[in-house]
Amino acid sequence: MPTATEPHYTIGAFAKAVGLTAPTLRYYETEGLIEPHRLTNGRRYYEEADINWVKFLLHLKGTGMSISELKQYVQWRAQGDATIPQRLALLQQVKADFLVQFNEVQHHLQILNDKINWYEEKEAGLTADQENFHAYLQRLEHHE
Amino acid sequence: MPTATEPHYTIGAFAKAVGLTAPTLRYYETEGLIEPHRLTNGRRYYEEADINWVKFLLHLKGTGMSISELKQYVQWRAQGDATIPQRLALLQQVKADFLVQFNEVQHHLQILNDKINWYEEKEAGLTADQENFHAYLQRLEHHE
DNA sequence: GGTTGACTTAAAGTATACTTGAAGTTATAT
DNA sequence: ATATAACTTCAAGTATACTTTAAGTCAACC
Numbered sequence: 001m002p003t004a005t006e007p008h009y010t011i012g013a014f015a016k017a018v019g020l021t022a023p024t025l026r027y028y029e030t031e032g033l034i035e036p037h038r039l040t041n042g043r044r045y046y047e048e049a050d051i052n053w054v055k056f057l058l059h060l061k062g063t064g065m066s067i068s069e070l071k072q073y074v075q076w077r078a079q080g081d082a083t084i085p086q087r088l089a090l091l092q093q094v095k096a097d098f099l100v101q102f103n104e105v106q107h108h109l110q111i112l113n114d115k116i117n118w119y120e121e122k123e124a125g126l127t128a129d130q131e132n133f134h135a136y137l138q139r140l141e142h143h144e
Numbered sequence: 145m146p147t148a149t150e151p152h153y154t155i156g157a158f159a160k161a162v163g164l165t166a167p168t169l170r171y172y173e174t175e176g177l178i179e180p181h182r183l184t185n186g187r188r189y190y191e192e193a194d195i196n197w198v199k200f201l202l203h204l205k206g207t208g209m210s211i212s213e214l215k216q217y218v219q220w221r222a223q224g225d226a227t228i229p230q231r232l233a234l235l236q237q238v239k240a241d242f243l244v245q246f247n248e249v250q251h252h253l254q255i256l257n258d259k260i261n262w263y264e265e266k267e268a269g270l271t272a273d274q275e276n277f278h279a280y281l282q283r284l285e286h287h288e
Numbered sequence: 289g290g291t292t293g294a295c296t297t298a299a300a301g302t303a304t305a306c307t308t309g310a311a312g313t314t315a316t317a318t
Numbered sequence: 319a320t321a322t323a324a325c326t327t328c329a330a331g332t333a334t335a336c337t338t339t340a341a342g343t344c345a346a347c348c
Contacts, residue, residue: 011295018153030199041295041343042343042344045298059251059288062249063253068334084267085267088260104206111203112238115200136198154324165307169308
């Protein structure tokens with residue numbers, strides 16, 4: 001039940017507060033990621049602390065965790081401190097996968113940058129002899 | 145037609161060379177991203193230069209470009225140098241979007257790291273007074 | 289007190305990027 | 319020569335993460 005000192009949110013207000021839509025919040029709820037309280041008339045309400053929780057979930061999601069991985073994490077969390085090793089192992093695996101991906105996208109960015117520079121030089125008429133992009137990359141020693 | 149000095153690939157061999165599957169290559173072809181040659185019996189064959197092309201497409205894809213954006217890029221490319229400004233603008237927009245995402249995921253990583261450290265300290269019994277994660281983040285001045 | 293907007297559930301639909309299946313042809317290996 | 323593996327097309331199926339629709343209830347404002 002809401003109190004005067006602890007402001008609460010309808011699903012619409014809460015959706016705005018966390019940057020999601022009401023249907024998405026309901027979907028996350030069916031997936032077990034969130035458990036809002038209910039007013040006596042059946043309507044959901046969310047509290048301030050739920051904002052931190054959803055934002056944390058979105059950070060995890062942003063590192064590449066799927067909804068089902070988040071669900072597993074949340075289930076372990078509900079089981080108490082005994083599951084901390086499992087949760088820690090999951091997050092460490094997520095981090096390891098993330099770092100692999102992170103290195104890959106940095107390389108993708110490098111090639112994108114190289115292509116942009118190549119076009120800019122071509123537009124400026126600076127690539128003297130119509131050097132193609134592959135040769136350009138090799139000159140920069142940016143392989144693949 | 146293949147020559148002796150320019151090795152060519154069947155779809156299966158080419159798929160291995162670029163790290164995709166044969167069905168994915170056919171799918172990319174229907175999307176207009178690749179245009180392999182055909183042997184007289186109707187079978188596709190790919191040349192060495194096609195490897196660079198597909199790898200380049202995969203780099204662009206890795207920066208966040210969708211198949212339909214890649215298709216647009218490829219169509220412009222087929223229209224010749226007159227479309228270089230459009231291609232450049234597209235890639236610059238992709239880069240700008242990428243950099244926004246990149247900053248966001250770095251923040252996601254920071255929170256993931258913080259959570260892992262928090263669990264590790266908790267496991268080691270180092271968090272003296274059961275400091276919760278939100279308080280821990282605030283102590284580190286890692287907001288949200 | 290009535291209209292408008294927000295809420296409720298459940299189920300169906302959407303977008304993206306493939307993946308798989310079916311039915312058939314062609315190459316390669318023993 | 320025959321079996322197996324790789325290829326062909328076209329259509330249908332899959333996974334993920336929502337989004338939309340339908341049918342109805344409830345709340346706030348003038």
